Amino acid sequence: MWVPHATAGLAVLETGAGSDEDLLSALDRLLPRDDRWRHRHGTPGHGRDHVLPALLPPYATIPVIDGRLTLGTWQSVCLVDTNVDNPVRTVRLSLLRG
Incomplete structure (x- = not known):
């Protein structure tokens, strides 16, 4: 799976039991939406969106x-994009035969 966007990432985690909200809270603590970022176009704090894929x-x-997909019982693939400037995203899926 591939997300061809500069502000998006993929996470494999449990959803619906709080882990998805915990992830977003952790990202807010690690990457605050404020004016510390050098990348400044877009909404305030948008520079942090460009650091997220790292x-x-x-x-x-x-x-x-x-x-x-051979996900574990509680695992889901989640698109994570905190960028509010672009609401449309694409996820590309490629299958390779071994």
């Missing part, structure tokens, strides 16, 4: 067996 990469490799 922590959550824009790719994930997940094996597929019998046509299904």
Whole structure:
């Protein structure tokens, strides 16, 4: 999986039990939305959106067996993008046969 955007990343985690909100809270603590960033176009704090993919990469490799992603019981693939300036995102999926 690949996200061709400069402000987005992919995370594999449990959702719906608070982990997704915990991730967003952790990102807010690590990457505050304020004026410290040199990258300044867009909404205030937008520079942090461009740092996010260094922590959550824009790719994930997940094996597929019998046509299904082999995620663990509680795992989900999540697109993470805190950029409010561009609401439309693309995720590309490639399958390689081994």
